[in-house]
Amino acid sequence: MFFDTDFEKHAQEIYDDPQWPTEPLFYANFTSKTDPKMAPEGMENGFFLVPLAPGLNDTEALRTSYFNKIITRFEHITQQSVKNNIIFNRSFCVNDFVSRYNSYKGNAYGMANTLLQTAFLRPNLKSKKVENLYFTGQLTVPGPGVPPALISGKLAAGLILNKNNN
Ligand SMILES: Cc1cc2nc3c(=O)[nH]c(=O)nc-3n(C[C@H](O)[C@H](O)[C@H](O)COP(=O)(O)OP(=O)(O)OC[C@H]3O[C@@H](n4cnc5c(N)ncnc54)[C@H](O)[C@@H]3O)c2cc1C
Numbered sequence: 001m002f003f004d005t006d007f008e009k010h011a012q013e014i015y016d017d018p019q020w021p022t023e024p025l026f027y028a029n030f031t032s033k034t035d036p037k038m039a040p041e042g043m044e045n046g047f048f049l050v051p052l053a054p055g056l057n058d059t060e061a062l063r064t065s066y067f068n069k070i071i072t073r074f075e076h077i078t079q080q081s082v083k084n085n086i087i088f089n090r091s092f093c094v095n096d097f098v099s100r101y102n103s104y105k106g107n108a109y110g111m112a113n114t115l116l117q118t119a120f121l122r123p124n125l126k127s128k129k130v131e132n133l134y135f136t137g138q139l140t141v142p143g144p145g146v147p148p149a150l151i152s153g154k155l156a157a158g159l160i161l162n163k164n165n166n
Contacts, residue, residue: 001027002070004077010051018053020062026050026070046082048074055105058094067091110139118143125156134160 005023013021029047032039039045048070071083094106103110111117123140127133136156138144 014053024050054107063091109144
């Protein structure tokens, strides 16, 4: 996690005054370090993420400029040359979340964790309209993230088992 710039400012540019962050915090994840299948032999897979407000204008030029911003900082902080060794580069941003997932304002994490969208106020695991239809995953209960999504599957399975046993 690269928290070498102002956290408060980036948070304001996500929540209070949505805009592309001036000096973004970001994280980098090298998935091939733990799963060799993530990259061809002798190579690495790097994943860089910049948290953004939903609904921002998304262009190729902006993506490129932000990638350049963070990779320059990454190289400086880690004292390594990375950019010149990239052989394949792909970005995924607001427009992709809209076109691929029809996600509201191109958000990546589903519904925001606001009070009125928390706990029992989130969409139910059991459909109110269709008999025997159950939902699971980050958009239902308990919420976003891999651990909650797994718990959601357990809860939905429990409801179904319970119903079938009665
Ligand atoms: C960039 C990013 C970083 C994240 N980092 C973290 C992290 O560090 N830690 C953490 O805990 N969580 C993280 N999350 C959140 C986490 O990934 C999600 O909360 C979790 O994966 C949700 O699981 P899910 O099973 O509900 O949905 P998903 O994992 O989104 O699975 C839904 C699946 O359904 C498929 N699908 C969609 N529509 C259809 C259709 N019509 N027919 C068939 N299949 C369909 C999709 O292709 C997808 O495979 C991150 C999310 C993003 C986007």
